[in-house]
Amino acid sequence: MGADGAVHDAAGSDDGMGTLSRDGFEPALLRLIAPWLGPGPGKTPVIACGMVGSRQGWAEVPYRAVPCKPGAAVPQAVETADPRLSLHIVPGISQAAPPDVMRGEETQIAGALADLPQFDGVLCLPGTHTKWAHVSAAEVVSFQTCMTGEIFALLSEHSVLRHSVGTGSLDRAAFLDAVSEPLSRPERLAQLLFAIRAEGLLQGADAPRARGRLSGLLIGAELAASRPYWLGQQVLVGGAEPMAGLYRAALEAQGVPVILRDAESLTLAGLRHAHAWLTETIG
Amino acid sequence: MGADGAVHDAAGSDDGMGTLSRDGFEPALLRLIAPWLGPGPGKTPVIACGMVGSRQGWAEVPYRAVPCKPGAAVPQAVETADPRLSLHIVPGISQAAPPDVMRGEETQIAGALADLPQFDGVLCLPGTHTKWAHVSAAEVVSFQTCMTGEIFALLSEHSVLRHSVGTGSLDRAAFLDAVSEPLSRPERLAQLLFAIRAEGLLQGADAPRARGRLSGLLIGAELAASRPYWLGQQVLVGGAEPMAGLYRAALEAQGVPVILRDAESLTLAGLRHAHAWLTETIG
Numbered sequence: 389m390g391a392d393g394a395v396h397d398a399a400g401s402d403d404g405m406g407t408l409s410r411d412g413f414e415p416a417l418l419r420l421i422a423p424w425l426g427p428g429p430g431k432t433p434v435i436a437c438g439m440v441g442s443r444q445g446w447a448e449v450p451y452r453a454v455p456c457k458p459g460a461a462v463p464q465a466v467e468t469a470d471p472r473l474s475l476h477i478v479p480g481i482s483q484a485a486p487p488d489v490m491r492g493e494e495t496q497i498a499g500a501l502a503d504l505p506q507f508d509g510v511l512c513l514p515g516t517h518t519k520w521a522h523v524s525a526a527e528v529v530s531f532q533t534c535m536t537g538e539i540f541a542l543l544s545e546h547s548v549l550r551h552s553v554g555t556g557s558l559d560r561a562a563f564l565d566a567v568s569e570p571l572s573r574p575e576r577l578a579q580l581l582f583a584i585r586a587e588g589l590l591q592g593a594d595a596p597r598a599r600g601r602l603s604g605l606l607i608g609a610e611l612a613a614s615r616p617y618w619l620g621q622q623v624l625v626g627g628a629e630p631m632a633g634l635y636r637a638a639l640e641a642q643g644v645p646v647i648l649r650d651a652e653s654l655t656l657a658g659l660r661h662a663h664a665w666l667t668e669t670i671g
Numbered sequence: 672m673g674a675d676g677a678v679h680d681a682a683g684s685d686d687g688m689g690t691l692s693r694d695g696f697e698p699a700l701l702r703l704i705a706p707w708l709g710p711g712p713g714k715t716p717v718i719a720c721g722m723v724g725s726r727q728g729w730a731e732v733p734y735r736a737v738p739c740k741p742g743a744a745v746p747q748a749v750e751t752a753d754p755r756l757s758l759h760i761v762p763g764i765s766q767a768a769p770p771d772v773m774r775g776e777e778t779q780i781a782g783a784l785a786d787l788p789q790f791d792g793v794l795c796l797p798g799t800h801t802k803w804a805h806v807s808a809a810e811v812v813s814f815q816t817c818m819t820g821e822i823f824a825l826l827s828e829h830s831v832l833r834h835s836v837g838t839g840s841l842d843r844a845a846f847l848d849a850v851s852e853p854l855s856r857p858e859r860l861a862q863l864l865f866a867i868r869a870e871g872l873l874q875g876a877d878a879p880r881a882r883g884r885l886s887g888l889l890i891g892a893e894l895a896a897s898r899p900y901w902l903g904q905q906v907l908v909g910g911a912e913p914m915a916g917l918y919r920a921a922l923e924a925q926g927v928p929v930i931l932r933d934a935e936s937l938t939l940a941g942l943r944h945a946h947a948w949l950t951e952t953i954g
Contacts, residue, residue, distance in 0.1 A: 443872075451873075486862070487869035517831070517865060533865040535830065542825040547818065548800070575857035578889075578896035579769070582800060582816040586770035589726075590734075606861075613861035 393660050397424065405439040413446035414468055431474040435463055435659045438492030441477040451482035451489060455527045458498040462669055463662050478662050481528055488533050493519040496626055499657030500649060501526055509622035514631045518610060520617040532617065534610040544602060552588040553602050554595030562597045566604025567611065567638045574612045580605055607638050618644050626654045676943050680707065688722040696729035697751055708755045718746055718942045720761040721775030734765035734772060738810045741781040745952055746945050761945050764811055771816050776802040779909055782940030783932060784809055792905035797914045801893060803900040815900065817893040827885060835871040836885050837878030845880045849887025850894065850921045857895045863888055890921050901927050909937045
């Protein structure tokens with residue numbers, strides 16, 4: 389990226405904490421960015437966030453505890469074998485009670501606040517593990533994680549429900565109906581999941597309806613657990629489509645005003661901010 | 672089995688609906704029981720129940736609808752290539768509203784009623800998919816399925832929680848505490864799952880505690896959804912250890928009187944009953 393935030397080039401791979409050993413991170417990065425590095429001796433700044441800073445990552449970077457300003461995190465320097473790299477990893481955030489952790493989303497929050505410095509309200513960052521964060525005066529006051537994305541993937545691909553939900557689109561009306569059920573009767577959730585399968589067997593319910601119901605029940609259960617976060621609040625949803633749109637629709641159906649932002653843009657803005665902050669604090 | 676119910680010999684394999692094509696069922700059975708068959712021309716009665724009668728099974732046997740007597744199901748004759756077999760499959764039970772189906776558990780219920788013909792109350796049959804059945808006057812009046820066993824397996828083996836819950840024993844006190852949480856605050860469930868992981872990372876909670884909490888939260892959510900079944904009722908839990916014991920402990924903690932029965936014994940009693948019923952009705 390340029391100093392102005394312009395993206396000059398991009399590269400990605402599926403390598404990550406799940407597959408790499410500690411020694412494997414630097415070679416994995418170099419496979420992607422070696423063409424961008426000069427012959428030296430000048431160093432290229434690299435700012436990283438997410439699970440790369442976890443115990444199983446490239447280097448463990450201690451969490452910062454709430455309340456804290458995601459925009460005031462000093463990325464931790466990590467030594468590299470290649471002298472052309474100047475690597476820093478953004479620390480994650482932890483919360484003692486209820487116990488919770490994030491790595492990566494603090495950078496998205498910093499990115500959102502770089503754009504909306506006066507934002508006071510709640511961020512919802514849907515993903516494998518959706519984060520809800522209460523932000524006030526540029527601080528993360530509290531946050532909570534729901535495993536909704538991961539549970540949806542496991543149930544839709546690996547449980548008996550895979551026979552019912554297919555792999556295609558979802559029925560939006562069935563989705564919204566299903567969202568409302570755990571919100572009004574959260575105690576019934578465990579019984580409603582298998583009914584998706586039975587409805588298919590007995591009444592021939594089609595895959596888009598079944599997929600809409602599964603997604604709606606799980607997001608509805610998440611909204612039930614997150615009610616103290618979104619009730620009466622302005623919510624900024626930062627995610628990728630189609631998931632971000634589903635969260636927006638579910639929240640708007642509860643009368644919650646939603647601002648939508650693209651997750652990747654938030655991450656890039658947060659990394660750019662981290663680099664600027666590092667330059668400013670370290671000089 | 673002998674006519675008196677004595678088991679002369681037993682054999683098993685992992686072959687089943689998930690892996691066999693329709694043509695594969697008879698060879699799979701013969702691999703197990705060929706040594707027990709005479710040279711002919713006499714036929715050996717074979718009574719089958721479960722997913723063998725589903726659309727993806729050996730032969731599709733239509734469901735019977737509730738209310739119905741599980742002990743009065745006439746097993747359906749299925750033609751076999753081997754002339755030494757006389758195969759009958761016990762029909763499953765369906766319910767239109769809320770939509771639900773069972774295959775196999777109706778045989779366990781018939782087995783329980785063969786032993787306790789006056790039983791009036793609720794059967795809880797824990798397994799991959801736990802069935803709750805309200806039984807009165809020898810009829811299944813209504814029933815409900817919870818995917819608790821399957822969801823526990825997916826979360827404990829394939830989700831991020833696998834790093835926390837281990838593969839060993841569970842802490843019984845943590846289990847019982849966790850059971851009570853979705854019963855009193857069902858809306859919080861979605862938030863409590865990831866906290867198991869965070870508690871491990873931040874506070875070093877050990878695997879038996881994490882495993883107890885995951886199992887307890889899921890069984891607690893099931894009890895919340897099944898409250899109309901067990902509240903103020905006598906419950907017969909029919910399952911295999913250790914799962915059956917966990918359900919018993921969870922129910923007893925809610926003040927519910929529990930009778931415990933071994934699942935396999937119930938199935939054998941039900942199959943024996945089905946054979947006797949077949950002989951009586953067909954002659």
